[in-house]
Amino acid sequence: MFQRLLRLILKELQVTLGDKKARLLLIVPVMMQTLIFPFAATLEVRHAVIAVLDADGSAASTDLVQRLGRTEAFDRVVPVHDDAALEAVLDRQEALLALRIPPDYARARLQGRIATLQVLLDGRRSNSAQIASGYLTQILQDQIQEARQKSGAPSGGATVALRHLYNPNLAFTWHVLPSLVAIITTIGCLMVTALSVAREREEGTFDQLLVSPLTPGYLMAGKAVPGVLIAVFQGSFIALAAVFGYGLPFTGSIPVFLAGILAYGLALAGIGLFISSVSATQQQAFLGVFAFMAPAVMLSGYVAPIENMPVFFQGVARVNPLSYFIPILKGTFLKHYGWPQALPLLWPLLAIAVGTLGTAWAVFRRQGA
Amino acid sequence: MIKATRLWALCRKESYQIVRDPSSILVAFILPVILLFVMGYAINLDASRMRLGLLREDNGAAATRFEATLRGSTAFEVLPGPSRALLLDRMARGQIRGLVVLRQDFSERLAEGRGRAAVQVLTDGSEPNTAAFIGNYVQGAFEGWQAEELRNRGLSAAPAVDVRMRAWFNPSTVSRNFLVPGSIAVVMTIIGALLTSLVVAREWERGTMEALLATPVTRTELLLSKILPYYALGMTAMLVCLGVAVFLMDVPFRGSLAALLGQSTLFLGSALGLGLFLSTIMRSQFNAAMAALTAGFLPALMLSGFVFEIASMPLPLRLLTRVIPARYFASSLQSLFQAGTPWSLLGPNALGLALLMVLWLGLTALNTRRTLD
Numbered sequence: 123m124f125q126r127l128l129r130l131i132l133k134e135l136q137v138t139l140g141d142k143k144a145r146l147l148l149i150v151p152v153m154m155q156t157l158i159f160p161f162a163a164t165l166e167v168r169h170a171v172i173a174v175l176d177a178d179g180s181a182a183s184t185d186l187v188q189r190l191g192r193t194e195a196f197d198r199v200v201p202v203h204d205d206a207a208l209e210a211v212l213d214r215q216e217a218l219l220a221l222r223i224p225p226d227y228a229r230a231r232l233q234g235r236i237a238t239l240q241v242l243l244d245g246r247r248s249n250s251a252q253i254a255s256g257y258l259t260q261i262l263q264d265q266i267q268e269a270r271q272k273s274g275a276p277s278g279g280a281t282v283a284l285r286h287l288y289n290p291n292l293a294f295t296w297h298v299l300p301s302l303v304a305i306i307t308t309i310g311c312l313m314v315t316a317l318s319v320a321r322e323r324e325e326g327t328f329d330q331l332l333v334s335p336l337t338p339g340y341l342m343a344g345k346a347v348p349g350v351l352i353a354v355f356q357g358s359f360i361a362l363a364a365v366f367g368y369g370l371p372f373t374g375s376i377p378v379f380l381a382g383i384l385a386y387g388l389a390l391a392g393i394g395l396f397i398s399s400v401s402a403t404q405q406q407a408f409l410g411v412f413a414f415m416a417p418a419v420m421l422s423g424y425v426a427p428i429e430n431m432p433v434f435f436q437g438v439a440r441v442n443p444l445s446y447f448i449p450i451l452k453g454t455f456l457k458h459y460g461w462p463q464a465l466p467l468l469w470p471l472l473a474i475a476v477g478t479l480g481t482a483w484a485v486f487r488r489q490g491a
Numbered sequence: 492m493i494k495a496t497r498l499w500a501l502c503r504k505e506s507y508q509i510v511r512d513p514s515s516i517l518v519a520f521i522l523p524v525i526l527l528f529v530m531g532y533a534i535n536l537d538a539s540r541m542r543l544g545l546l547r548e549d550n551g552a553a554a555t556r557f558e559a560t561l562r563g564s565t566a567f568e569v570l571p572g573p574s575r576a577l578l579l580d581r582m583a584r585g586q587i588r589g590l591v592v593l594r595q596d597f598s599e600r601l602a603e604g605r606g607r608a609a610v611q612v613l614t615d616g617s618e619p620n621t622a623a624f625i626g627n628y629v630q631g632a633f634e635g636w637q638a639e640e641l642r643n644r645g646l647s648a649a650p651a652v653d654v655r656m657r658a659w660f661n662p663s664t665v666s667r668n669f670l671v672p673g674s675i676a677v678v679m680t681i682i683g684a685l686l687t688s689l690v691v692a693r694e695w696e697r698g699t700m701e702a703l704l705a706t707p708v709t710r711t712e713l714l715l716s717k718i719l720p721y722y723a724l725g726m727t728a729m730l731v732c733l734g735v736a737v738f739l740m741d742v743p744f745r746g747s748l749a750a751l752l753g754q755s756t757l758f759l760g761s762a763l764g765l766g767l768f769l770s771t772i773m774r775s776q777f778n779a780a781m782a783a784l785t786a787g788f789l790p791a792l793m794l795s796g797f798v799f800e801i802a803s804m805p806l807p808l809r810l811l812t813r814v815i816p817a818r819y820f821a822s823s824l825q826s827l828f829q830a831g832t833p834w835s836l837l838g839p840n841a842l843g844l845a846l847l848m849v850l851w852l853g854l855t856a857l858n859t860r861r862t863l864d
Contacts (some may be wrong), residue, residue: 143778151785161805162793165620168803197802212659214835215822218802238653245661246669246825250800255656256627262654279637280601283608284626287582289616297619309784317777324697404776405689406514412685413522416788417529425798426534427588427621429542435533449585452617457583466584 130336130344138314138348148314152306152356156363159302164294167253169197173217175208176201180228186265190221195257212244219243219251221258231269288456299364300451301424304386304444306360307353308419311387312411315349315394320407338486342395342479349394350387357383364455374454378464382450385471389443392478399485418444446470493711501708501716505690509720518686519728523678524735530674531667531740534798541625543567544578544587549597553640557610560636561591566628582615589614589625601637609633660829671742672824673797675732676817677788679755682725683762684769684787685780690717691770692779710859714852718763725759726752736828746827750837754823757844761816762787764851771858791817797825819843 139145172190176183191199200217202208211217222240224230230237241258243251289296322328331341361379364370372379397410421428421435422444428436439445446467453459453467509515545561547554562569570587572578581587592611600609612629614622661668694700703713733751736742766783773779793799794808795817801809812818819840826836 141775141778143773143775144781147778147781147785151781154785155789158808158811159789159793162808163799164803165799166803167800170800170802210835213830213833215826236653238655241654241656243656243658245658246829247800248658248661248669249666249798250803251658259654279604279641280609281606282610282612282630282633284612284614284630286614286616286622286626287579289619289622292616292619292622294619297617309781313777313781313784317780321777401514403512403514404780405512405693408685408689408776408780409514409518409522412681412784412788413517413525416522416526416681420526420529421533427618429540429588431533435529453583456617459583463583 126336127340127343130340131347134318134344134348135351138318138352148310148352148356152310152359155302155306156299156360156367160295160298160368163298165249165253166294167195167218167250167257170195170219170250170254171198171200171217172196172254172258173200173202173208173211173220175203175205175220175222177225178223178227182228182231182265182269183223186223186262189261189265190258193257193261195254208242212242215244215246217244218247219254219258295368296370296456297452299360299368299370300455301422301448303357303360303364303383303451304422304447305419305424307357307383307386308390308415308444310356311349311353311390312394312397312415313408314352315345315391316397316401316407316411317404318345318348319395319398320401320404324403332489338483342483342486345395345398346388346391346479349391350384353387353390354380354383361455370455372455374457374459375461375464376454378450378459378461379454381468382447382454382464382471385468385475386443386447386450388475389471389478392475392480392482393443395482396478396485399482399489418442421445422448424448441474443471443474493709493715497708498712498715501712502719505716505720506723509724515686515724519682519724520731522681523728523732526678526681527671527674527732527735527740530677531671531736531742534666534670540568541566541589541621541628542587543569543625543629544581544590545569545571545593546575546578546590547571547593548595549593551598553601554593554597556640557593557597557633557636560632561629564628564632579613582613585615587615588618588621589629591629667740668742668829669825670797671736671740672828673795673821675729675736675824676758676795676797676821677791678732679725679729679758679820680762680787680791680817682728683721683759684766685783686724687717687721687763687766688770688773688779688783688787689776690721691767692773692776695774696776710856714767714856714859717767718760718852721763722756722759725763726755729755729759742828744828745830746832750832751824751827754820754827754837754841754844757841757848758816758820760848761844761851764848764855765816768851768855768858771855790815794818795821797821813843814847816844816847819847 174187174190176187187199190196200211202211208220208222212220220242222242224238227237227239241255243255245251286292319328322331365372393414394411397414398407401407401410421439421442423439428439428445431439450459450464450467453463543561545558547558561567572581575592578587578590582590590613592613594611597609600607610633612626614625616622694703733744737744765787769782769786770779773782794812794815796812801812801818823837823840826833
């Protein structure tokens with residue numbers, strides 16, 4: 123019996139990996155994505171353009187403008203000379219934000235009055251603009267602090283000591299790469315498991331399988347194993363690239379990491395097989411995969427944290443395998459996860475796997491009878 | 492070259508194929524609505540109600556007052572804990588995203604001032620956006636609170652410079668207002684590129700392409716019959732998206748409808764072109780679908796600038812975004828929804844989309860041969 127299963131798995135692997143284009147499509151995109159997305163998927167603001175209308179032209183205002191140009195956040199400071207030009211630059215999205223320095227800026231500061239600066243943000247990109255305006259405020263604070271020290275005024279009150287654990291420099295790649303392990307394996311594993319049954323259905327070979335002595339359990343194992351293997355290989359590849367290519371720390375336990383991928387692969391295979399059990403064609407299976415995958419990625423906590431979501435979506439996230447797998451990955455990479463921290467996340471994954479595989483099995487058995 | 496009756500017949504055949512497959516209706520109408528809601532409400536970049544742990548070892552009046560300030564803020568949900576070890580364990584498990592520690596000497600350090608650290612803040616750096624937010628916010632809250640304490644004691648600490656922020660087009664800076672128009676670009680990529688990536692590959696796989704090629708149908712007719720029905724489907728989906736965004740999600744639409752339809756037409760042209768091109772060269776549905784996911788959906792999500800700022804990317808990636816149709820479309824949509832109809836921005840975007848449309852449709856035409864191999 124075991125030999126029969128082995129043959130079936132080998133056959134499935136040959137079908138999946140035998141086609142040269144298919145092989146390339148399981149490998150090349152993964153490499154490209156590992157190369158591109160860590161640099162693309164960042165909410166940091168760099169190389170932003172800020173427009174400045176300096177109506178003051180004093181030493182203090184010139185100093186502020188020069189400070190802006192020196193930070194990494196702002197690539198270019200575009201000087202404009204009137205309000206119309208300022209508006210045009212924002213309208214055309216040539217600048218992310220604009221700073222208007224009033225004519226009495228330096229005088230007000232000298233006389234101890236409150237000087238008012240106006241910052242205009244492009245609300246079409248309000249998130250980035252707000253982040254950039256945060257940098258602007260920081261630069262302004264530094265300038266004020268220095269001016270105070272020079273004039274010998276008492277240097278303020280107590281401060282806050284801030285430390286970021288697990289990722290001291292808040293590098294976005296440290297957040298993106300573990301999440302990428304999850305997202306990319308999702309595509310590979312789901313596509314392989316969901317489309318393979320549908321292809322056999324379209325080509326008519328599924329009926330042959332159903333009349334063979336193989337039970338639905340065997341059939342499913344034959345389809346699930348290649349998918350899980352692909353998930354393990356793709357996931358490990360990205361993890362290795364993350365550690366050796368991008369210099370991410372791997373602080374947790376490797377067995378926990380592998381157990382996580384395995385449990386996640388099984389959950390995915392269950393979902394893929396369930397989708398394929400209810401689709402008649404490859405197109406339906408593919409669209410089913412997509413209808414699951416796109417919301418699952420959005421709700422995984424990768425783009426925005428789950429606790430920010432409305433209660434309804436938090437409920438949906440609870441049955442989303444990605445929202446357990448990504449914390450396992452981040453935990454093993456950054457947070458020294460071992461079994462005690464990972465087990466509460468592994469059980470739900472296994473439960474999802476059992477649920478989806480069980481449902482798919484029931485559907486296949488009914489179809490076979 | 493084009494015979495109207497023949498083209499009409501082919502288009503009808505293709506339309507029946509779309510309408511009679513429930514999955515294409517799912518993709519064209521139901522999925523867009525679901526995705527818009529997910530992206531509009533679930534992707535909330537305006538961090539609020541962050542779970543913040545608090546360890547207070549100082550029972551003095553000042554520490555109590557500062558704790559009350561933190562609790563009063565709508566940005567945090569303050570969760571006090573008995574010990575540092577326990578709170579750090581909670582942070583490792585992701586139950587809290589930051590930890591504020593007020594040590595026993597909080598009051599002394601506060602009284603002493605002179606830049607000494609009175610408050611310690613630890614954040615969960617594995618969520619960089621949230622961590623930065625918590626860091627800035629606690630710092631801001633502490634400075635504001637301290638200034639007020641000084642004022643209450645009759646010591647002035649007025650800020651020397653007052654910065655007035657104003658966000659144009661989106662005064663209350665609701666991230667939904669720019670995420671929803673951007674996600675329409677992603678949704679339309681799905682309809683344009685993903686759905687069509689399968690259609691030609693399917694004809695090859697099932698052998699019906701050979702039957703078609705044995706008829707007098709010309710190359711142009713064949714391509715048009717694949718483009719027109721999906722264009723109609725895409726435009727309908729676009730109107731559904733617009734309706735959902737404006738009427739159900741309260742996203743303002745300030746631009747001109749004609750400009751929107753024009754930009755959508757150009758975008759669909761390039762997205763359909765990409766889908767058909769992949770489908771023509773792949774000839775297998777699995778491969779075409781994988782390629783469309785890789786070349787269509789993921790770049791639309793990651794490189795279109797709808798969440799992740801293009802200007803922040805390194806130069807090679809910034810150049811790469813120029814061949815991604817969703818980049819131009821997302822930018823146009825964000826402006827049309829929020830700013831009106833700025834032609835100085837829409838013009839170049841339209842040009843970019845038109846060039847990409849010519850590129851992909853041209854490549855498809857070149858690769859569509861009326862010979863069997």
